[in-house]
Amino acid sequence: MADFELRRPTSVAEAVEHLAEGGLPYCGGTELIPVMQLGLMAPDILVDLKRIEPLGGIREDAAEIVLGARVTHDETAASPLVRRHARVLAEATSRLGNARVRATGTLAGNICFAEPRSDVLTALLALEARVDLRSATDSRTVDVADFVEGPFATVRQEEELLEAIRIPVRASRSSYIRFQPGEYPTVTVAAVQGDGGCRVVVGAVGEIPGVFTFPSAEDVDAAEIAAQVDVTEDLGGREDYKRHVTEVFVRRAMAQLAEGSAA
Amino acid sequence: MSETLVRTTVNGRPVEARIPNRMLLVEFLRDRLGLTGTKVSCGMQVCGACTVFVDERPVSSCGVLACDIDGADVVTVEGLATDDGLTPVQQAFVDCSALQCGFCTPGFVMMCTALLRKTPNPTEEQVAHHLEGNLCRCTGYEPIVEAVMHAAESMSSAESGTRHD
Numbered sequence A: 001m002a003d004f005e006l007r008r009p010t011s012v013a014e015a016v017e018h019l020a021e022g023g024l025p026y027c028g029g030t031e032l033i034p035v036m037q038l039g040l041m042a043p044d045i046l047v048d049l050k051r052i053e054p055l056g057g058i059r060e061d062a063a064e065i066v067l068g069a070r071v072t073h074d075e076t077a078a079s080p081l082v083r084r085h086a087r088v089l090a091e092a093t094s095r096l097g098n099a100r101v102r103a104t105g106t107l108a109g110n111i112c113f114a115e116p117r118s119d120v121l122t123a124l125l126a127l128e129a130r131v132d133l134r135s136a137t138d139s140r141t142v143d144v145a146d147f148v149e150g151p152f153a154t155v156r157q158e159e160e161l162l163e164a165i166r167i168p169v170r171a172s173r174s175s176y177i178r179f180q181p182g183e184y185p186t187v188t189v190a191a192v193q194g195d196g197g198c199r200v201v202v203g204a205v206g207e208i209p210g211v212f213t214f215p216s217a218e219d220v221d222a223a224e225i226a227a228q229v230d231v232t233e234d235l236g237g238r239e240d241y242k243r244h245v246t247e248v249f250v251r252r253a254m255a256q257l258a259e260g261s262a263a
Numbered sequence B: 001m002s003e004t005l006v007r008t009t010v011n012g013r014p015v016e017a018r019i020p021n022r023m024l025l026v027e028f029l030r031d032r033l034g035l036t037g038t039k040v041s042c043g044m045q046v047c048g049a050c051t052v053f054v055d056e057r058p059v060s061s062c063g064v065l066a067c068d069i070d071g072a073d074v075v076t077v078e079g080l081a082t083d084d085g086l087t088p089v090q091q092a093f094v095d096c097s098a099l100q101c102g103f104c105t106p107g108f109v110m111m112c113t114a115l116l117r118k119t120p121n122p123t124e125e126q127v128a129h130h131l132e133g134n135l136c137r138c139t140g141y142e143p144i145v146e147a148v149m150h151a152a153e154s155m156s157s158a159e160s161g162t163r164h165d
C-alpha cells in the first residue's frame, strides 16, 4: 500500500475542507483498504469519518428516515424505525456479506463505492431513497436512482461528502430476497407495493440494478422482468442462468409480499 | 513514511505507539505486539482467521488500518481466557473437538464469542448464518456449530446458578 497522510476530523465542516484539499473519505474501510492494497487507488490524503459524531445515528425527520453516513449495516438491521418503515433495507443489511462487514461497513460507503452487486443499492432503489451531498461550498439532495450511474460510478464530486441517506416513510408491503452462494449475491430482489403501485428491483445480475414498476403487485410479470433485465456474464453465471434465477426469485419475492404483513 | 501516534488498549493493556499510516491492524498485532494467535489467511476479509474485536465489534484485522484503533479497546484471542481458565466458548471447542488443524480456530472462537454476547441462546440456523464468513477446511463445520450450542447452554446454566460440568 502506498503511503498517505491521515486526517481525522471531528466535524462535517472540517471534513469537507479536507475533501476540498483532495482528501478521500473513508469510514469502515472494508472496500477502500483492499482497493488500496491492490494499488487501484493511491490517495495522498485519507479522511477518516469515524470521529464525526453528527454523522452517526438513525432518526425520523418529517416523513423520512434519515441515516447518517457513519451508520453501519448492523445498526440499520437492528433499528426499530428501519424495521417498521423500510423492512427491505433491514432484511438486506442483516444478510449481506459477512458478520464482520456488517459490523463496520456503512451504507454510505456501500453506495459511494457502487459495487454492481450491492444489496444496499437494490433496497434503496426500491424505497426511492435520496442522498444528501455536501461540499465546502454547496449542498444538494439527489435521488439514489440518479446518484449511481453505473458500476463503481456515481455523480458524487470528489469534494462532496455523502452526509445522509433519506428514505420516505410510506405505507407499503414489501419483500426482500437474495441468493448468495459466494461472497456476493448472484441475485437480489426487492419488491415494494405502495399506494402509487409496485416497484420491483433486481440487483446483482448486471452492472446496475434494474427497476421495474407496475400498477399493482398482481400485475408483476416475472418472466417479462427476467427477459428485460440487463445481465452481465461473470463467475456468478451465464446469461441464461442469470435470467432463470431472476425469474424464480422475482416469483418468490412476489409470493412473500402477498403473504407478508404490511411494511 | 507518515505515521500517527496511537493510544489504545490491547487485551486490557495500555499501548502507545507511532504506527505507519499504511500498516494493517493484523501486522501491528502480530509483528509489533507478538500476538500471533490472530492469523492471516485470505487477506480479503472473507475467511475470518484474522478476526479481533475493536470496541466489541468483530473485524477482519487484515482489512483495517492499525491507526483506526486509536482510542479503542482491542481484544485478540489471547485476551479471552483469564487466570480462571478458558472461556465457555474455548472450552466447548475443546470438548466438542471443533477443530482439527486449528489454524482457523482463533477466528471462529472470536466470532462465536461475539455471537453469544449479542444472542445468548441462538438457534443452529442463527449460528450458521453468523459463521458464513468463516472458513474451516477440516471439520465440516458441524462440530463447530455443536460447540456454540454447547457453550450457549453452559453459559446460560452458569447464569442461572446451576452447576455445569
Ligand SMILES: Cc1cc2nc3c(=O)[nH]c(=O)nc-3n(C[C@H](O)[C@H](O)[C@H](O)COP(=O)(O)OP(=O)(O)OC[C@H]3O[C@@H](n4cnc5c(N)ncnc54)[C@H](O)[C@@H]3O)c2cc1C
Pocket: A024, A025, A026, A027, A028, A029, A030, A031, A032, A033, A049, A069, A096, A097, A098, A101, A104, A105, A106, A107, A108, A109, A110, A112, A113, A115, A117, A118, A119, A120, A121, A160, A161, A162, A163, A183, A184, A185, B044, B045, B046
Ligand atoms: C468480504 C465482503 C463481502 C461483501 N458482501 C457484500 C454483499 O453481499 N452485499 C453488499 O451490498 N455489499 C457487500 N460488501 C460491501 C460492503 O457492504 C461495503 O464494503 C461496506 O458497506 C462499505 O462501507 P465502508 O464504510 O467500509 O466503506 P469504505 O471502504 O470506508 O469506503 C468505500 C468507498 O466509499 C467512499 N466513501 C465512504 N463513505 C463516504 C461518504 N460518507 N461520502 C463520500 N464517500 C464515501 C470511500 O471514499 C470509498 O471509495 C462486502 C464487502 C466485503 C469486504
